[in-house]
Amino acid sequence: MMLVFFSSIGLSANFARLIKGGKPLIIFLFIAATLIFFQNVIGIVGAQILGIDPAYGLLAGSVTLTGGHGTGVAWAETFIKKFNLPAATEIAMACATFGLVFGGIIGGPVARFLLNRQNKEKIRKMMMLMMSKKPLNIQPINVKSMHVRSLKPLQ
Numbered sequence: 001m002m003l004v005f006f007s008s009i010g011l012s013a014n015f016a017r018l019i020k021g022g023k024p025l026i027i028f029l030f031i032a033a034t035l036i037f038f039q040n041v042i043g044i045v046g047a048q049i050l051g052i053d054p055a056y057g058l059l060a061g062s063v064t065l066t067g068g069h070g071t072g073v074a075w076a077e078t079f080i081k082k083f084n085l086p087a088a089t090e091i092a093m094a095c096a097t098f099g100l101v102f103g104g105i106i107g108g109p110v111a112r113f114l115l116n117r118q119n120k121e122k123i124r125k126m127m128m129l130m131m132s133k134k135p136l137n138i139q140p141i142n143v144k145s146m147h148v149r150s151l152k153p154l155q
Helices: 002-011 015-050 054-065 066-085 088-120 120-132
Strands: none
Touching: 002 066, 015 054, 054 066, 054 088, 088 120
């Protein structure tokens, strides 16, 4: 059911807005499709090198690395029934978590590099502004001075 829901989001895309994306959007689409393809190739080849079913490699590829935890769980039942992979759910969760963690580890520095390359001065000013804000003047709560009314049980 999740796959149907997320597919319907893609089907409701505004094509006029996509066309406005122009050449950069086409380049991004080509790069993304290429990376998704290589996720599957690396997963399947890696599974063959390890001597396990190549379907595990596919599950460790774009199914979980691009689709995430939800897609991994949604496809796990299919992998269990069609390919007889009893540990498909566990493998899907492990691979999706791996993808999430490494996406953050790799994505942060890449995003910083790209942002710095675009407009160093503007980003530097924004970072300085964020770092220079003083913390809020929050007073500690004095529990002893609080008055708590006792609640009477319902009759």
